[in-house]
Amino acid sequence: MDDVLRQGVEIRLTVNGRKHREVVEPRLLLADFLRQRLGLTGTHLGCEQGVCGSCTVVVDGETMRSCLLFAAQMDGSGVETIEGLADDPDRLHPVQQAFWDHHGLQCGFCTPGMVLTAKALLEENPEPSGAEIREALAGNICRCTGYVFIVDSVKAAAETMASNAPRGESP
Amino acid sequence: MSYRKQPKLLGARVRRVEDPRFLMGKARYIEDIELPGMIDAAFVRSPFAHAEILSVDVSEALAVPGVIAALHGQDLSGRVKPTVCDAISDGWQSSEFPALAIDRVRYAGEAVAVIAADNRYLAEDGAALVDVDYEPLTPLASVEAAQEPTAPLLHKGWKGNYFYRDRHAGGDPDLAFSNADGVLEIELATRRHGGIPMEGRGCIAVYDPIERVLTLWSSTQIPHLIRSELANCLGLPENRVRVIAPDVGGGFGPKSHLNPEEVAACVLAMDTRRPVRWIEDRREHMLACFHSREHYHKARVAYSEEGEVLALSAEVTVDCGAYSVYPWTAALDPGMSLFIMPGPYRIRNFRCETLAVATNKCPYGAYRGVARSANCLTIERAMDAVADALGMDPVEVRKRNLIRDEEFPYTSVSGFVYDDTSLIESLDKVCAEADYEGMRERQRLAREKGRLLGIGVVTFIEQTAPAVDEGVPINFRYDSALVRLDPSGSATVQLGTHSHGQGHETTIAQIVADQLTIPLDQIRILYGDTQQTAQGIGTFASRTAVVAGGAAHIASGQVRDMLAERGAHLMEAAAEDVELVDGRVTVRGSGTRGLSVAEVARATYYHPELFPFGWSPLLEAAGTFDAGHGTYANASQIVLVEVDPETGAVEILEYHIVEDCGRMINPTIVEGQIHGGVAQGIGGAFFEELIYDEQGQLLTTSFMDYLIPGPTELPDFRISHLETPSPTSPNGIKGVGEGGAVAPYAIMAAAVQDAIRPIGNVFVNELPLTPERVLGFVDRAAGRTDREARRSG
Known part of the structure; x- marks a missing residue:
């Protein structure tokens, strides 16, 4: 064996x-x-x-x-x-940037999993509601933040990604 | 030429400077560190809660290809000192906590042996083959079992199964009870749970036999304190022991202890001359990372018809598990309870007896809001019980008992000198923010439709950066900062504390930036390496912003004065005529641009000939700040919940918080700390419970059966701030790390009780409020009236 x-x-x-x-x-x-x-x-x-x-x-x-x-x-x-996702802090993915801008992390341990899960959500649903964000992240535990600023971060990333999207694609 | 005046950074919502490495997956946590020749350790843990060890055989394990070394308790006996962490009290009984159990195991999960191998997979293969022969003993798996007259004694020379018993009294409780209009009795329990950071514990031990230096990398909040006890256990001078805490994936208290596994890893490293890494898995963490929060309180409350609480008499029992842990001792929670229970109220007669019971459970350690959450539960539930007994509103009862503004500084019945806080203002403000009257009206309308809405209200005061001068092996009053300006005019600040999510690389830099008037990106904050920082204490107890922030403020103020003196000399001005503005030393009112910090720094380091002989060419200062017994933060909270009487589920509809942590360095970070603390408190209020069976077996060893709140369990918290500066700390800062975790137990118990009131009166007194417990309270409410909270004749 x-x-x-x-x-x-x-x-x-x-x-x-x-x-x-x-x-x-x-x-x-x-x-x-x-x-x-x-x-x-x-x-x-x-x-x-x-x-x-x-x-x-x-x-x-x-x-x-x-x-x-x-x-x-x-x-x-x-x-x-x-x-x-990024190899330079000046060229972060919009989800990473939003987590930075909205204090979406504290100790940072859960952050890579959160960022990848949020990115996957936004690729599937570009305009999620707060409840949809919480549902999508329900399998990711963060012990530091209480999730409020994570939800804010994902909302902000959605807005950035929508405004970056080529014209005519978003409804 | 004009330049923009640098805005003051204290109080600014500065984005965290440390974030990119975490966002990009480039942080260095303990498990991310690779050292040449490193091997992995895996521990063999006791399957019994209480047993004699008859023999340990590691020969089969050593035969596994790739297994390099094995150690068990007898190997360390006489070679490594066990940890003895004693409180200084007549009611204390001493005990020994060995790195590996020697002849007896006292909790399921206690480390018995350790295997080191080329990788963790092989180390676990080896550990599975270690043959330990046990003779099981009677397990003492509860406070009651440990206190049975026939119970075996857990430690040598003891006269009963307790670490510590003590009492405290102030005023004349007996007289107050006999004169009271009413007396009520309550009993409360908060079940065992813990901090449970997402990154478990871990370490890497490295021994350099030529320099005779032992280095321990550890996922710890307290590198200096670890160094001291490690040196003591191993018989090494502290200048040959270096502790490095890298990025730490959450602390919350569980990482503020010396772990026995770390001592064993050091011995393995010294024996094998290889770096030895130990990274626990989640099951080990649940079994053996020190637990918290298991309090049992009985309280009697005397009150007047006007709703004034006249006296409080309490018995506090804490299940402290098998060993006294370093550096806190097993007196941590029970000792603190002796003094903090009266909280923010004008209670002049108080008596408390406390007992730290030893049981066959995992040892008991620190968790965010040590002793505070359980004591807040008791005093706040007492206020609610008085309100119910008199038919008063819970807000009104609190207002009648809160310390009034004009009474500060207020000496409490237990001897705390509370300085400026905003107790009544915070309660008024949270009532306004939550529209408390409107919320009561909405509750009434919902009840008419058969919905069970409940409201909870809590006010508390919290000693932050606390320290006590008596009874403890180490007094934590101060911390340190070294501020060093280099020839380019940028600053390096080395702290004695550690940051593991709190954002100190940003907040401490904000403080220093204001002192030196240089931009934030010219300041680097370092910490976590005992070889590179001044003696420090660590990060816990809501202390770092106060003590390390204070130390950094003081040290950078000294460097600012050195710059001003040297700049004045270079400009041939009097030192008192110059000032530091926007990174330049200028002569006040001269209209000239003066010299930049960089110009002065470069001249100081590289052109000593420009200065009088004997002036130091070093622009650096070491500062400490002694916070005495601490600063006093406060908060008020209101919650609205809905209870489903069919399922026992509780939904949090609204959560309003008004907090006052004094002057805020960075409001966004303050809010993050509050969010996280409240989230953990909600975990303890509803979900988290480390359940032992009667044999002392832990039943909750995974995240499938120990539930941590996820995004769908928690609401959006609504926070507003008050800023009542501390009169004692630099910049008026108070601590905020723990505050959020203090109130949720009390507030959720109150809200659930209030919700089921239409069914009947019941006193909600046991947490966590799992659906099963909520249904139990619903049943009792339906069956009979409140039994615990009664007005005695």
């Missing part, structure tokens, strides 16, 4: 637009793969039970919990992490 566990599985995947070919143990979690193998430590582990949402990443366009996925499952997939 030990031998099976330690046998490598070869995977090819794209992370934040970069192609990787890696050999991984079958039991290696996607979160640990991203953090330890690729050095992408912006993906945080808050519970390792799939509840808190801190480890949220985007896999093939869907937000997923990287603590509940094995790296070996990612063969052929495209993964986006928080590091893929």
